[in-house]
Amino acid sequence: MPLFYERKQLVTPGDLLAEDDYVAGDNTYKDDGKIYASRIGLVDYEARKVHVVALKAFYVPYVEDTVIGKVAEVTTGGWIVDINAPYFAMLRASDVMDRPFKPETSDLPSIFDVGDLIIAKVVDYDRTRDPLLTVREPGLGKIMRGQLVEITTTKIPRVIGRQGSMVSMIKRETGCQITIGQNGLILISGKTPEDERLAVMALHKIEEESHTSGLTDRVTEMLRKEKEGVEHA
Amino acid sequence: MLQKKPEKLIDKDDVRIDGRKLNELRPAKIEVGVLGNADGSAYIEQGKNKILAAVYGPKEVHPRHLALPDRAVLRCRYHMAPFSVDERKSPAPSRREVELSKVIREALEPSIFVEYYPRTSIDIFIEVLQADGGTRCAGLTTASLALADAGIPMRDLVAACAAGKVDGRLVLDLMDVEDKVGEADVPLALMPNLNAVTLLQMDGSLTIEEFEKTINLALDGCKQLYALQKEALKSKYVAVKEAVEE
Numbered sequence: 001m002p003l004f005y006e007r008k009q010l011v012t013p014g015d016l017l018a019e020d021d022y023v024a025g026d027n028t029y030k031d032d033g034k035i036y037a038s039r040i041g042l043v044d045y046e047a048r049k050v051h052v053v054a055l056k057a058f059y060v061p062y063v064e065d066t067v068i069g070k071v072a073e074v075t076t077g078g079w080i081v082d083i084n085a086p087y088f089a090m091l092r093a094s095d096v097m098d099r100p101f102k103p104e105t106s107d108l109p110s111i112f113d114v115g116d117l118i119i120a121k122v123v124d125y126d127r128t129r130d131p132l133l134t135v136r137e138p139g140l141g142k143i144m145r146g147q148l149v150e151i152t153t154t155k156i157p158r159v160i161g162r163q164g165s166m167v168s169m170i171k172r173e174t175g176c177q178i179t180i181g182q183n184g185l186i187l188i189s190g191k192t193p194e195d196e197r198l199a200v201m202a203l204h205k206i207e208e209e210s211h212t213s214g215l216t217d218r219v220t221e222m223l224r225k226e227k228e229g230v231e232h233a
Numbered sequence: 234m235l236q237k238k239p240e241k242l243i244d245k246d247d248v249r250i251d252g253r254k255l256n257e258l259r260p261a262k263i264e265v266g267v268l269g270n271a272d273g274s275a276y277i278e279q280g281k282n283k284i285l286a287a288v289y290g291p292k293e294v295h296p297r298h299l300a301l302p303d304r305a306v307l308r309c310r311y312h313m314a315p316f317s318v319d320e321r322k323s324p325a326p327s328r329r330e331v332e333l334s335k336v337i338r339e340a341l342e343p344s345i346f347v348e349y350y351p352r353t354s355i356d357i358f359i360e361v362l363q364a365d366g367g368t369r370c371a372g373l374t375t376a377s378l379a380l381a382d383a384g385i386p387m388r389d390l391v392a393a394c395a396a397g398k399v400d401g402r403l404v405l406d407l408m409d410v411e412d413k414v415g416e417a418d419v420p421l422a423l424m425p426n427l428n429a430v431t432l433l434q435m436d437g438s439l440t441i442e443e444f445e446k447t448i449n450l451a452l453d454g455c456k457q458l459y460a461l462q463k464e465a466l467k468s469k470y471v472a473v474k475e476a477v478e479e
Binding site (some may be wrong): 033036039054056086127214 | 259272273288291292293302329336344346349350351352353381382383384387388389390424425426427462468470471473474477478
Protein backbone atom coordinates (compact mmCIF):
# COMPACT_ATOMS: atom_id res chain seq x y z
CA MET A 1 0.00 0.00 0.00
CA PRO A 2 2.39 2.63 -1.20
CA LEU A 3 1.95 6.36 -1.03
CA PHE A 4 3.60 8.29 -3.82
CA TYR A 5 3.75 11.81 -2.43
CA GLU A 6 4.68 13.41 0.86
CA ARG A 7 2.38 15.72 2.77
CA LYS A 8 2.02 19.22 1.29
CA GLN A 9 3.51 18.23 -2.04
CA LEU A 10 2.04 19.95 -5.09
CA VAL A 11 0.11 17.64 -7.43
CA THR A 12 -1.80 18.14 -10.69
CA PRO A 13 -4.88 16.32 -12.01
CA GLY A 14 -4.10 12.72 -12.90
CA ASP A 15 -1.17 12.27 -10.51
CA LEU A 16 -1.18 8.85 -8.87
CA LEU A 17 -1.34 9.45 -5.10
CA ALA A 18 -1.78 6.04 -3.47
CA GLU A 19 -2.60 2.42 -4.10
CA ASP A 20 -4.65 -0.29 -2.44
CA ASP A 21 -5.93 0.25 1.08
CA TYR A 22 -6.47 3.99 1.01
CA VAL A 23 -9.74 5.89 0.83
CA ALA A 24 -10.22 8.67 -1.70
CA GLY A 25 -11.02 12.02 -0.02
CA ASP A 26 -11.71 15.49 -1.43
CA ASN A 27 -10.42 16.31 -4.91
CA THR A 28 -9.29 12.76 -5.59
CA TYR A 29 -10.86 9.74 -7.23
CA LYS A 30 -10.36 6.03 -7.10
CA ASP A 31 -10.11 3.87 -10.17
CA ASP A 32 -9.07 0.22 -10.17
CA GLY A 33 -7.69 0.44 -6.61
CA LYS A 34 -5.58 3.48 -7.41
CA ILE A 35 -6.16 6.98 -6.09
CA TYR A 36 -5.49 9.94 -8.37
CA ALA A 37 -5.70 13.70 -7.87
CA SER A 38 -8.53 15.46 -9.71
CA ARG A 39 -7.46 19.06 -9.05
CA ILE A 40 -4.23 20.99 -8.65
CA GLY A 41 -3.41 21.23 -4.96
CA LEU A 42 -1.47 19.96 -1.98
CA VAL A 43 -1.61 16.32 -0.85
CA ASP A 44 -2.61 15.46 2.69
CA TYR A 45 -3.27 12.23 4.58
CA GLU A 46 -5.46 11.45 7.53
CA ALA A 47 -5.15 7.87 8.68
CA ARG A 48 -6.21 5.92 5.57
CA LYS A 49 -7.81 8.84 3.80
CA VAL A 50 -5.95 10.69 1.06
CA HIS A 51 -7.14 14.09 -0.01
CA VAL A 52 -5.96 17.12 -1.94
CA VAL A 53 -6.34 20.68 -0.68
CA ALA A 54 -7.24 22.36 -3.96
CA LEU A 55 -5.51 25.57 -4.99
CA LYS A 56 -8.11 26.28 -7.67
CA ALA A 57 -11.79 25.38 -7.32
CA PHE A 58 -15.24 26.94 -7.43
CA TYR A 59 -17.90 27.04 -4.74
CA VAL A 60 -20.36 24.17 -4.45
CA PRO A 61 -23.20 24.88 -2.02
CA TYR A 62 -23.33 22.97 1.24
CA VAL A 63 -26.18 23.00 3.77
CA GLU A 64 -25.47 25.28 6.78
CA ASP A 65 -22.91 27.39 4.85
CA THR A 66 -23.07 31.15 5.24
CA VAL A 67 -22.79 32.76 1.82
CA ILE A 68 -22.74 36.27 0.38
CA GLY A 69 -24.84 36.68 -2.73
CA LYS A 70 -26.22 39.25 -5.14
CA VAL A 71 -29.92 39.42 -5.98
CA ALA A 72 -30.18 38.60 -9.69
CA GLU A 73 -33.95 38.61 -10.12
CA VAL A 74 -37.13 39.34 -8.20
CA THR A 75 -39.88 36.82 -8.97
CA THR A 76 -43.47 36.62 -7.77
CA GLY A 77 -42.63 34.22 -4.95
CA GLY A 78 -39.16 35.36 -3.93
CA TRP A 79 -35.68 36.13 -5.21
CA ILE A 80 -33.06 34.47 -7.34
CA VAL A 81 -29.62 35.03 -5.88
CA ASP A 82 -26.23 34.65 -7.53
CA ILE A 83 -23.99 32.99 -4.94
CA ASN A 84 -20.97 32.46 -7.16
CA ALA A 85 -21.76 28.77 -7.61
CA PRO A 86 -22.68 26.63 -10.64
CA TYR A 87 -26.32 27.11 -9.65
CA PHE A 88 -28.40 30.17 -8.76
CA ALA A 89 -29.94 30.06 -5.29
CA MET A 90 -33.59 30.73 -4.36
CA LEU A 91 -34.78 32.82 -1.46
CA ARG A 92 -38.49 32.47 -0.75
CA ALA A 93 -40.61 35.49 0.13
CA SER A 94 -42.28 33.54 2.93
CA ASP A 95 -38.86 33.23 4.55
CA VAL A 96 -38.60 37.00 5.00
CA MET A 97 -42.22 37.88 5.92
CA ASP A 98 -43.65 37.72 9.40
CA ARG A 99 -47.23 37.43 8.23
CA PRO A 100 -48.46 34.93 5.62
CA PHE A 101 -47.09 35.91 2.24
CA LYS A 102 -49.58 37.12 -0.36
CA PRO A 103 -48.06 37.91 -3.77
CA GLU A 104 -50.72 40.55 -4.56
CA THR A 105 -50.14 42.68 -1.47
CA SER A 106 -46.39 42.43 -0.86
CA ASP A 107 -43.83 44.64 -2.51
CA LEU A 108 -40.83 42.32 -2.79
CA PRO A 109 -38.41 44.82 -4.42
CA SER A 110 -38.78 47.04 -1.35
CA ILE A 111 -37.27 44.26 0.73
CA PHE A 112 -34.49 43.12 -1.60
CA ASP A 113 -34.06 44.61 -5.06
CA VAL A 114 -31.96 43.46 -8.00
CA GLY A 115 -28.30 44.18 -7.29
CA ASP A 116 -28.65 44.12 -3.50
CA LEU A 117 -26.01 42.14 -1.67
CA ILE A 118 -27.20 39.80 1.03
CA ILE A 119 -25.71 37.52 3.64
CA ALA A 120 -27.68 34.27 3.77
CA LYS A 121 -27.48 30.69 4.87
CA VAL A 122 -27.96 27.60 2.72
CA VAL A 123 -30.81 25.51 4.15
CA ASP A 124 -31.32 22.96 1.42
CA TYR A 125 -29.33 21.76 -1.54
CA ASP A 126 -28.71 18.67 -3.57
CA ARG A 127 -27.50 18.42 -7.13
CA THR A 128 -30.99 17.85 -8.52
CA ARG A 129 -32.45 21.06 -7.16
CA ASP A 130 -31.21 24.62 -6.82
CA PRO A 131 -29.92 25.69 -3.40
CA LEU A 132 -32.43 27.30 -1.04
CA LEU A 133 -31.42 30.18 1.22
CA THR A 134 -32.67 31.75 4.43
CA VAL A 135 -32.03 35.15 6.02
CA ARG A 136 -33.99 34.38 9.21
CA GLU A 137 -31.08 34.31 11.62
CA PRO A 138 -29.15 37.01 13.42
CA GLY A 139 -26.37 38.48 11.29
CA LEU A 140 -28.07 37.60 8.00
CA GLY A 141 -29.84 39.96 5.60
CA LYS A 142 -29.02 42.91 3.39
CA ILE A 143 -25.49 44.31 3.42
CA MET A 144 -25.61 48.07 4.05
CA ARG A 145 -21.93 48.99 4.11
CA GLY A 146 -18.39 47.66 3.89
CA GLN A 147 -16.08 46.25 1.25
CA LEU A 148 -16.27 42.90 -0.51
CA VAL A 149 -13.21 40.82 -1.24
CA GLU A 150 -13.38 37.81 -3.53
CA ILE A 151 -10.97 34.92 -3.08
CA THR A 152 -10.84 31.30 -4.25
CA THR A 153 -13.36 29.35 -2.18
CA THR A 154 -10.92 26.57 -1.20
CA LYS A 155 -8.78 29.17 0.56
CA ILE A 156 -11.55 30.13 2.97
CA PRO A 157 -10.35 27.61 5.62
CA ARG A 158 -6.93 29.27 5.42
CA VAL A 159 -8.51 32.70 5.99
CA ILE A 160 -10.30 31.34 9.05
CA GLY A 161 -7.19 29.57 10.29
CA ARG A 162 -6.93 26.92 12.97
CA GLN A 163 -9.84 27.52 15.36
CA GLY A 164 -10.30 30.94 13.78
CA SER A 165 -6.77 32.09 14.59
CA MET A 166 -6.15 33.88 11.30
CA VAL A 167 -9.43 35.78 11.07
CA SER A 168 -9.42 36.79 14.74
CA MET A 169 -5.87 38.05 14.35
CA ILE A 170 -6.91 40.23 11.38
CA LYS A 171 -9.92 41.51 13.31
CA ARG A 172 -7.70 42.37 16.27
CA GLU A 173 -4.95 44.03 14.25
CA THR A 174 -7.23 46.09 11.99
CA GLY A 175 -10.29 46.58 14.18
CA CYS A 176 -12.55 45.58 11.28
CA GLN A 177 -15.67 43.45 11.34
CA ILE A 178 -15.22 40.49 9.01
CA THR A 179 -17.99 38.26 7.69
CA ILE A 180 -16.83 35.25 5.74
CA GLY A 181 -19.04 33.74 3.07
CA GLN A 182 -18.10 30.13 2.36
CA ASN A 183 -18.57 30.93 -1.33
CA GLY A 184 -15.37 32.97 -1.42
CA LEU A 185 -16.81 36.42 -0.72
CA ILE A 186 -15.71 38.23 2.40
CA LEU A 187 -17.32 41.37 3.80
CA ILE A 188 -15.12 43.82 5.65
CA SER A 189 -16.41 46.83 7.51
CA GLY A 190 -14.10 49.00 9.56
CA LYS A 191 -14.15 52.38 11.28
CA THR A 192 -11.90 54.02 8.70
CA PRO A 193 -11.05 53.28 5.06
CA GLU A 194 -7.47 52.77 6.19
CA ASP A 195 -8.47 49.90 8.50
CA GLU A 196 -10.39 48.30 5.66
CA ARG A 197 -7.44 48.71 3.30
CA LEU A 198 -5.22 46.81 5.74
CA ALA A 199 -7.71 43.97 6.07
CA VAL A 200 -8.11 43.71 2.29
CA MET A 201 -4.34 43.60 1.92
CA ALA A 202 -4.08 40.81 4.48
CA LEU A 203 -6.75 38.77 2.69
CA HIS A 204 -5.02 39.13 -0.66
CA LYS A 205 -1.75 38.03 0.89
CA ILE A 206 -3.45 34.94 2.32
CA GLU A 207 -4.92 34.05 -1.05
CA GLU A 208 -1.59 34.50 -2.80
CA GLU A 209 0.42 32.49 -0.28
CA SER A 210 -2.19 30.05 1.01
CA HIS A 211 -0.07 27.02 0.16
CA THR A 212 2.96 28.12 2.20
CA SER A 213 3.71 27.56 5.88
CA GLY A 214 4.12 30.13 8.66
CA LEU A 215 1.53 32.35 7.02
CA THR A 216 -0.23 33.71 10.12
CA ASP A 217 3.07 35.08 11.45
CA ARG A 218 3.95 36.70 8.14
CA VAL A 219 0.52 38.33 7.85
CA THR A 220 0.76 39.66 11.43
CA GLU A 221 4.19 41.06 10.71
CA MET A 222 3.00 42.71 7.50
CA LEU A 223 0.01 44.33 9.24
CA ARG A 224 2.15 45.68 12.08
CA LYS A 225 4.72 47.09 9.66
CA GLU A 226 2.00 48.75 7.58
CA LYS A 227 0.38 50.30 10.65
CA GLU A 228 3.69 51.73 11.86
CA GLY A 229 4.41 53.13 8.40
CA VAL A 230 1.12 55.00 8.44
CA GLU A 231 1.59 56.41 11.93
CA HIS A 232 5.05 57.75 11.11
CA ALA A 233 3.94 59.34 7.86
CA MET B 234 1.41 35.19 -51.16
CA LEU B 235 2.91 32.19 -52.85
CA GLN B 236 5.02 30.03 -50.65
CA LYS B 237 7.83 28.28 -52.48
CA LYS B 238 7.65 24.57 -51.93
CA PRO B 239 10.99 23.37 -50.65
CA GLU B 240 12.51 20.59 -52.68
CA LYS B 241 13.52 18.49 -49.73
CA LEU B 242 11.96 18.60 -46.27
CA ILE B 243 14.57 16.36 -44.70
CA ASP B 244 18.23 16.64 -45.65
CA LYS B 245 20.71 13.78 -45.81
CA ASP B 246 21.72 14.21 -42.14
CA ASP B 247 18.11 13.66 -41.02
CA VAL B 248 17.65 17.32 -40.24
CA ARG B 249 14.30 18.96 -40.99
CA ILE B 250 13.93 22.40 -42.55
CA ASP B 251 13.60 24.11 -39.17
CA GLY B 252 16.66 22.28 -37.84
CA ARG B 253 14.81 19.65 -35.81
CA LYS B 254 15.61 15.97 -35.62
CA LEU B 255 12.98 13.49 -36.84
CA ASN B 256 11.65 12.71 -33.36
CA GLU B 257 11.91 16.18 -31.90
CA LEU B 258 9.01 18.42 -30.79
CA ARG B 259 8.96 22.09 -31.62
CA PRO B 260 10.12 24.17 -28.67
CA ALA B 261 7.02 24.91 -26.57
CA LYS B 262 6.33 27.65 -24.06
CA ILE B 263 3.20 27.27 -21.95
CA GLU B 264 1.63 29.73 -19.53
CA VAL B 265 -1.39 29.20 -17.28
CA GLY B 266 -3.84 31.78 -15.91
CA VAL B 267 -3.10 34.48 -18.48
CA LEU B 268 -6.61 35.96 -18.65
CA GLY B 269 -8.24 37.86 -15.81
CA ASN B 270 -11.89 37.56 -16.79
CA ALA B 271 -12.16 33.87 -17.65
CA ASP B 272 -12.53 31.23 -14.92
CA GLY B 273 -9.50 29.45 -16.33
CA SER B 274 -7.05 30.13 -19.14
CA ALA B 275 -3.80 29.05 -20.75
CA TYR B 276 -1.52 30.09 -23.61
CA ILE B 277 0.89 28.10 -25.71
CA GLU B 278 3.63 28.96 -28.15
CA GLN B 279 4.72 25.82 -29.94
CA GLY B 280 7.08 26.65 -32.77
CA LYS B 281 5.24 29.36 -34.68
CA ASN B 282 1.84 28.38 -33.26
CA LYS B 283 0.32 30.85 -30.82
CA ILE B 284 -2.89 29.68 -29.17
CA LEU B 285 -5.00 31.01 -26.35
CA ALA B 286 -7.61 28.95 -24.49
CA ALA B 287 -10.23 30.13 -22.00
CA VAL B 288 -12.77 28.25 -19.90
CA TYR B 289 -15.98 29.40 -18.20
CA GLY B 290 -18.03 27.30 -15.83
CA PRO B 291 -19.60 25.19 -14.61
CA LYS B 292 -22.48 27.64 -14.82
CA GLU B 293 -26.19 27.76 -15.66
CA VAL B 294 -26.85 26.73 -19.26
CA HIS B 295 -28.12 29.32 -21.72
CA PRO B 296 -30.35 28.60 -23.58
CA ARG B 297 -31.99 26.64 -20.80
CA HIS B 298 -33.30 23.73 -22.89
CA LEU B 299 -29.77 22.52 -23.66
CA ALA B 300 -29.18 21.56 -20.03
CA LEU B 301 -28.84 17.86 -19.29
CA PRO B 302 -30.43 16.41 -16.13
CA ASP B 303 -27.57 14.03 -15.34
CA ARG B 304 -24.39 15.83 -16.31
CA ALA B 305 -22.79 19.07 -17.44
CA VAL B 306 -22.81 19.98 -21.12
CA LEU B 307 -19.41 20.65 -22.55
CA ARG B 308 -19.29 23.25 -25.30
CA CYS B 309 -16.22 24.05 -27.30
CA ARG B 310 -15.33 26.63 -29.90
CA TYR B 311 -12.12 26.30 -31.87
CA HIS B 312 -11.57 29.47 -33.83
CA MET B 313 -8.80 30.85 -35.98
CA ALA B 314 -8.21 34.58 -35.94
CA PRO B 315 -8.40 36.25 -39.38
CA PHE B 316 -4.72 37.13 -39.05
CA SER B 317 -3.57 33.67 -37.98
CA VAL B 318 -2.68 32.53 -41.50
CA ASP B 319 -0.90 33.95 -44.59
CA GLU B 320 -4.04 34.92 -46.39
CA ARG B 321 -6.81 36.52 -44.33
CA LYS B 322 -9.24 33.92 -43.10
CA SER B 323 -12.91 34.82 -42.82
CA PRO B 324 -13.75 35.13 -39.14
CA ALA B 325 -16.96 33.13 -39.63
CA PRO B 326 -16.65 29.55 -38.40
CA SER B 327 -15.68 27.37 -41.35
CA ARG B 328 -16.58 23.72 -41.89
CA ARG B 329 -13.14 22.77 -40.62
CA GLU B 330 -13.46 24.80 -37.43
CA VAL B 331 -16.88 23.38 -36.62
CA GLU B 332 -15.50 19.89 -37.05
CA LEU B 333 -12.39 20.56 -34.97
CA SER B 334 -14.54 22.07 -32.21
CA LYS B 335 -16.48 18.82 -32.05
CA VAL B 336 -13.39 16.64 -32.17
CA ILE B 337 -11.67 18.64 -29.42
CA ARG B 338 -14.80 18.59 -27.26
CA GLU B 339 -14.99 14.84 -27.57
CA ALA B 340 -11.31 14.47 -26.77
CA LEU B 341 -11.67 16.53 -23.58
CA GLU B 342 -14.95 15.11 -22.33
CA PRO B 343 -13.54 11.79 -20.98
CA SER B 344 -11.05 13.75 -18.88
CA ILE B 345 -13.73 15.77 -17.04
CA PHE B 346 -16.08 14.61 -14.29
CA VAL B 347 -19.13 16.02 -16.12
CA GLU B 348 -21.50 13.92 -13.98
CA TYR B 349 -20.56 15.94 -10.86
CA TYR B 350 -22.37 19.07 -12.02
CA PRO B 351 -25.69 18.22 -13.70
CA ARG B 352 -27.70 21.02 -15.34
CA THR B 353 -24.63 23.18 -15.91
CA SER B 354 -22.40 24.00 -18.85
CA ILE B 355 -18.65 24.23 -19.21
CA ASP B 356 -17.61 26.45 -22.12
CA ILE B 357 -14.22 26.21 -23.76
CA PHE B 358 -12.86 28.79 -26.20
CA ILE B 359 -9.75 28.10 -28.23
CA GLU B 360 -8.43 31.03 -30.20
CA VAL B 361 -5.65 30.40 -32.69
CA LEU B 362 -3.70 33.65 -32.98
CA GLN B 363 -1.01 32.31 -35.28
CA ALA B 364 -1.11 28.94 -37.01
CA ASP B 365 1.70 26.77 -38.29
CA GLY B 366 0.29 23.24 -38.41
CA GLY B 367 -0.82 21.02 -35.57
CA THR B 368 -3.15 23.60 -34.06
CA ARG B 369 -5.83 21.09 -33.09
CA CYS B 370 -3.30 19.29 -30.91
CA ALA B 371 -1.76 22.41 -29.45
CA GLY B 372 -5.28 23.80 -28.87
CA LEU B 373 -6.28 20.64 -27.07
CA THR B 374 -3.18 20.69 -24.88
CA THR B 375 -3.88 24.30 -23.96
CA ALA B 376 -7.61 23.83 -23.37
CA SER B 377 -6.92 20.98 -20.96
CA LEU B 378 -4.70 23.28 -18.91
CA ALA B 379 -7.35 26.01 -18.95
CA LEU B 380 -9.84 23.49 -17.53
CA ALA B 381 -7.45 22.56 -14.73
CA ASP B 382 -6.87 26.26 -14.07
CA ALA B 383 -10.64 26.79 -13.77
CA GLY B 384 -10.62 24.24 -10.94
CA ILE B 385 -12.76 21.73 -12.78
CA PRO B 386 -12.22 18.20 -11.44
CA MET B 387 -10.44 16.05 -14.02
CA ARG B 388 -9.29 12.45 -14.35
CA ASP B 389 -6.07 13.55 -16.03
CA LEU B 390 -4.68 16.30 -18.21
CA VAL B 391 -4.95 15.70 -21.94
CA ALA B 392 -1.79 16.17 -23.97
CA ALA B 393 -1.95 16.04 -27.76
CA CYS B 394 0.61 15.81 -30.50
CA ALA B 395 0.81 14.70 -34.13
CA ALA B 396 3.23 12.47 -35.95
CA GLY B 397 3.35 11.63 -39.64
CA LYS B 398 5.28 10.76 -42.74
CA VAL B 399 7.33 13.31 -44.65
CA ASP B 400 9.69 12.54 -47.55
CA GLY B 401 9.21 8.86 -46.78
CA ARG B 402 10.39 9.27 -43.19
CA LEU B 403 8.34 9.14 -39.98
CA VAL B 404 8.51 12.40 -38.04
CA LEU B 405 7.07 13.95 -34.87
CA ASP B 406 5.08 17.18 -34.56
CA LEU B 407 4.55 18.26 -38.16
CA MET B 408 4.51 21.93 -39.00
CA ASP B 409 2.43 23.48 -41.75
CA VAL B 410 4.70 22.76 -44.77
CA GLU B 411 5.41 19.22 -43.64
CA ASP B 412 1.70 18.62 -43.19
CA LYS B 413 0.82 19.99 -46.63
CA VAL B 414 3.64 18.38 -48.60
CA GLY B 415 4.04 15.23 -46.51
CA GLU B 416 2.39 11.88 -47.06
CA ALA B 417 0.52 11.38 -43.78
CA ASP B 418 -0.48 13.12 -40.56
CA VAL B 419 -1.69 11.36 -37.40
CA PRO B 420 -2.91 13.64 -34.57
CA LEU B 421 -3.26 11.87 -31.25
CA ALA B 422 -4.43 12.96 -27.78
CA LEU B 423 -3.54 11.08 -24.64
CA MET B 424 -4.31 11.06 -20.93
CA PRO B 425 -0.79 9.94 -20.00
CA ASN B 426 -1.31 8.79 -16.41
CA LEU B 427 -4.28 6.63 -17.39
CA ASN B 428 -2.65 5.63 -20.67
CA ALA B 429 -5.89 6.35 -22.52
CA VAL B 430 -6.12 7.79 -26.03
CA THR B 431 -8.94 10.32 -26.45
CA LEU B 432 -8.31 11.45 -30.03
CA LEU B 433 -6.87 9.59 -32.98
CA GLN B 434 -7.20 10.79 -36.54
CA MET B 435 -5.25 10.21 -39.72
CA ASP B 436 -5.04 11.68 -43.17
CA GLY B 437 -2.78 10.42 -45.93
CA SER B 438 -1.65 6.84 -46.21
CA LEU B 439 0.62 4.62 -44.15
CA THR B 440 1.33 0.91 -44.08
CA ILE B 441 0.29 -0.95 -40.94
CA GLU B 442 3.88 -1.06 -39.65
CA GLU B 443 4.36 2.63 -40.34
CA PHE B 444 1.08 3.42 -38.61
CA GLU B 445 2.19 1.61 -35.49
CA LYS B 446 5.54 3.38 -35.45
CA THR B 447 3.85 6.73 -36.04
CA ILE B 448 1.51 6.19 -33.12
CA ASN B 449 4.39 5.32 -30.83
CA LEU B 450 6.18 8.44 -31.96
CA ALA B 451 3.08 10.56 -31.22
CA LEU B 452 2.58 8.89 -27.82
CA ASP B 453 6.13 9.78 -26.94
CA GLY B 454 5.52 13.38 -28.01
CA CYS B 455 2.38 13.57 -25.85
CA LYS B 456 4.35 12.43 -22.82
CA GLN B 457 6.96 15.11 -23.39
CA LEU B 458 4.22 17.73 -23.67
CA TYR B 459 2.54 16.38 -20.54
CA ALA B 460 5.69 17.11 -18.55
CA LEU B 461 5.63 20.70 -19.86
CA GLN B 462 1.92 21.02 -19.00
CA LYS B 463 2.46 19.94 -15.40
CA GLU B 464 5.40 22.26 -15.03
CA ALA B 465 3.37 25.19 -16.38
CA LEU B 466 0.45 24.44 -14.07
CA LYS B 467 2.67 24.28 -11.01
CA SER B 468 5.07 27.10 -11.82
CA LYS B 469 2.91 29.94 -10.45
CA TYR B 470 2.59 28.29 -7.04
CA VAL B 471 6.16 27.09 -6.88
CA ALA B 472 7.43 30.63 -7.54
CA VAL B 473 5.34 32.08 -4.66
CA LYS B 474 6.41 29.31 -2.30
CA GLU B 475 10.07 29.82 -3.05
CA ALA B 476 9.80 33.59 -2.70
CA VAL B 477 8.28 33.51 0.79
CA GLU B 478 9.97 30.46 2.27
CA GLU B 479 13.57 31.08 1.28
